[in-house]
Amino acid sequence: MMQKVAKEHIIKLEDYFWEIPKSFRADMLVPAQILAFEELLDDIIEDRSLNQLVNVATLPGIKKAALVMPDVHEGYGFPIGGVAATSHPDGVISPGGIGYDINCGVRLLRSELQLEDIREQLGPLSKELYEQIPSGMGQGGNIRLSLEELDQVLSQGAAWAIENNYGIEEDLKFTENKGKMEFSDEQFVSVMAKNRGSDQLGTIGSGNHFVEVDYVSEIYDQEVARAFGLEKGQIVVLIHTGSRGLGHQVATDYIRKMMSAMADYDIKLRDRELACVPFNSEEGQEYFKAMCAAANYAWCNRQIITWEVRKAWENVFGKKGGFLKVLYDVAHNIAKIEEHTIAGKEQKVIVHRKGATRAFGPGSRELPEAYRDFGQPVIIPGSMGTCSYVLAGSHRSKEITFGSCCHGAGRRLSRREAKRQVNAPNLKEELQERGIHIKAGSFRGIAEEAPVAYKDVNMVVETVHTSGVAKKVAKLNPVAVIKG
Amino acid sequence: MIIEHLSHTADEAIKVEGFGLDDLFRNALKGMNNILKKGFCDTVKRFDCQMQIEVESTSKTCLLIDFLSEILTLSYVQKAIFCGVYFSHFSKNKLVATVYGTWFDQFEEEIKAITYHEAHIRRTEKGLWETCIIFDV
Known part of the structure; x- marks a missing residue:
């Protein structure tokens, strides 16, 4: 029987930083x-996420530390909210360290309108967004790709959408990696995965994925907010989704492959979901190239959803609605080759982020020029009906978390428990009374994503702010939520 | 046939039992289909399509997870829920089956994947086969 991690096994390094030696x-x-305030830590200990983190610390080639962010919760194999860096090129790559939803991520659009400009039209806007953005839960979305077109999406990422008039060139500038992972190779994506992806571009899916209209309720850092184009009262649109069935299939295919291949590399692990192989092995390279292709699909997906949002926006507000600009698009389920300082030496590592956001500080070459002096925008969606945050990454993240930060509020109740506790029609009415319009595929989906099912996003964000990993820039409050 | 829903912070989890391994596999399929669209298989009056599948894995537990993954993929690609299954070959590490599906309009829940996490087929004291299965949703 595995020993469960308890408080007495954990050493305090800082008020917000803890270690299981x-x-x-x-x-x-x-x-x-563990990056968390003590109040959050007490909650984290309750589930098995820290035991999962200990399992991550056994991965061959892992460097410095296995980490979790304050929104951590139990996953399968890796905890959600986990970060692990393995040595490049001989350390392992683990699909479980990225998750089934490859390049699940968030994109924030900023508008030229203020809350008072749209308050009276929130009903029609929610309806229009719901109509324009398919969930893809049934017969797919509105775009059907041929195999040739799908291969182009997998190799070009968001640029495919721009070339096909689903956006403007400037959108790419404000997307992580300009919406394209350079090592992608579509030949390593299975036919089944491609079949699943052929009709899902421009769809959000179900679960915790959504499109949300928010207003900027508070500015914490005027200078950075100005650089990000944010001001108090401004309306923004938040998109949260990933690579849909294509990414899920890539992960399934390669976890299965790696489980058989592990024996060839003499890798034995406590949890099958941590299945991994050396990055520089044939299987490791094939997975990485397929993962990059799926990540490209996800960036293209969020770009096409942006186009759908813009269409809905124009249908409701006409020309006076102005143009929705991309503030930033960032992945929170991905593996990337990055350089980090370990034991005083700059080293190339494979950083796995599963439910963790990259949070690079000012000066990073990876950032768009307009943000380079201020740090990378870090977008933290809260639970439905609470608030979300925009933060700016800082140098401290490179020092302690491999340039990473939290990715959301973090689930605390199972979906089943949330459904047991929440009366969805009442919640919908309650949120409506607070001025939040909800359009969802089912009441069940509303109950599962109720605020009570999540941790306090304010406390999660306070932790990363206090730690210096990322600094608060603005707070967003929802006025309309569209769910699959 | 017993399917019990368990609590898991991130996902949907079920505990499933069967009198024999093939029965366990059928019940697990029913459990998965119930997540995709509750009660769908109870009301199915016709099958619209049939597919052959062949799955080979390193253990009986992996075989179950891979079997469900294979059918889940078919569900998404064929836009059908596969309520019927006939095993023409069934051994510890390999199965060959024909699955029968019915077309549907919309899933209630999207299962991203069937995970190996905590799945472990074992014999109970009552002589039944049982395992837990966690679905990433």
């Missing part, structure tokens, strides 16, 4: 570290 279990190669 390597000595906790003989097979740990590095310590396990």
Whole structure:
């Protein structure tokens, strides 16, 4: 029986930073570290996420520490909210460290309108957004791709959408990696995965995915907010989705492949969902190239949803609605080759982020020129009906979290428990009374995503702000939520 | 046939039992289909399509997860829920089956994947086969 991590096994490094030392279990190669205030830590200990983190600390080639962000919760294999860096090119790559929804991520659009400009039209706007953005839960979306077109999406990413008039060139500038992973190779994506992806571009899916209209309720840092184009009262639109069935299939295909291949590399793990192979092995390279292709699909998907949102916007507000500009688009389920300082030496590592957002500080070459002096925008969606945040990444993230930050509020109740506790029609009415319009495929979906099912996003964000990993820039409050 | 829903913070989890391994696999399929569209298989009056599947895995637990993954993929590609299954070959590490599906309009829940996490087929004291299955939704 595996020993459950308890408070007495954890050492306090800072008020917001904790460590389970390597000595906790003989097979740990590095310590396990937790970025969280003590109140959050007490909650985190309740589920099995820290035991999962300890398992991550046993991955061959893992460097420095296995980490979790304050929104961590139990996943399968890796905890959600986990970050692990393995040595490049001989450390392992693990599809479980990225998740089934490859390049699940968020994109924030900023409008030229203020809350008072749209308050009276929130009903029609919600309806129009719901009509323009398919969930894709049944017969797919409105775009059907031929195999040739799909291969172009997998190799070009968001640029495919721009070339096909689903956006403007400037959108790419404000997308992580300009919406394209350069190592993608569509030949390593299975026919089944491609079949699943052929009709899902421009769809959000179900679960915790959504499109949300918010207003900027508070500005914490005027200078950075100005650089990001944000001001108090301004309306913004938040998109949260990923690579849909194509990405899910890529992950399924390669976890299965790696489970058989692990024995060839003499890798033994506590949890099958951590299945991994050396990055520079044939299987490792094939997975990485397929993962990059799926990430490209996700960026293209969020770009096409942007086009759908713009269409809905124009249908409701006409020319006076102005243009919705991309503030930033960032992944929170991905593996990337990055350089980090480990034991005083700059090293190339494969950073796995599963439910964690990249949060690079000012000066990073990876950032669009307009943001380079201020740090990368970090977009943290809260739960439905609470608030979301825009933060700016800082240098501290490179020092302690491999340039990473939290990705949301973090689930605390299972979907089943949330459905048991929440009366969805009442919640919908309650939110409507608070001025939040909800359009969802089902009441069940509303209950599962109720605020009570999530941790307090304010506390999660306060942790990363206090730690210096990312700084608060603005707070967003929802006025309309569209769910699959 | 027993399917019990369990609590898991991130996902949907079920515990499933069967009198034999093939029965366990059928019940697990029913459990998965119930997540996709509750009660759909109870009301199915016709099958619209049939597919052959062949699955080979390293253990009986992996075989179950891979079997469900294969059918889940078919559900998405064929836009059908596969309520019927006939095994023409069934051993510890390999199965060959014909699955029968019915077209549908819309899923209630989208299952991203069937995970291996915590799945472990074992014999109970009553002589039944059982395992837990966690679905990423």
